[in-house]
Amino acid sequence: MKSNKLTIIALLLWILTIAVFAWFFIRGNTTTGTDGRTAVVLHVSERDLILSEMRGLLSATQGILEGVNQGDMQRVIKASSAAGMVVAADASPALMTKLPMELKSLGMSVHRDMDAIANAAANKVPAPEILKMLSNTLTKCVACHSTWQLKVAN
Numbered sequence: 001m002k003s004n005k006l007t008i009i010a011l012l013l014w015i016l017t018i019a020v021f022a023w024f025f026i027r028g029n030t031t032t033g034t035d036g037r038t039a040v041v042l043h044v045s046e047r048d049l050i051l052s053e054m055r056g057l058l059s060a061t062q063g064i065l066e067g068v069n070q071g072d073m074q075r076v077i078k079a080s081s082a083a084g085m086v087v088a089a090d091a092s093p094a095l096m097t098k099l100p101m102e103l104k105s106l107g108m109s110v111h112r113d114m115d116a117i118a119n120a121a122a123n124k125v126p127a128p129e130i131l132k133m134l135s136n137t138l139t140k141c142v143a144c145h146s147t148w149q150l151k152v153a154n
């Protein structure tokens with residue numbers, strides 16, 4: 001009888017732990033922002049890492065545009081590949097739990113888009129179509145920056 005109660009208590013604690021982890025994985029470590037956006041609360045090093053990744057995406061975008069303007073599809077491939085899923089592969093699990101699901105989804109889709117642009121350039125897709133792909137990707141960047149801000153934990 002005592003064994004059954006301990007089993008039930010252990011099972012309930014296990015379920016509660018999973019539920020709490022799922023809650024934080026979906027919601028992230030967020031608070032109300034200062035300007036109507038939702039603030040994601042991070043350590044300085046985590047915030048710096050994300051901002052560095054965003055600068056990499058911006059640099060890739062500039063490289064893609066330059067490559068298309070110069071008719072240099074190898075440059076488009078190089079720039080977009082550098083910002084593809086290879087960048088997201090080293091994401092820290094601790095950091096990922098702090099990011100809300102929507103932010104994680106947007107970020108990963110932008111990296112997948114960069115790989116798709118590299119693939120399109122490698123397959124000789126016309127420049128206007130590549131620019132349309134990039135424009136669609138930038139729409140995600142604008143949505144993300146309009147919704148979220150990165151706040152350093154006190």
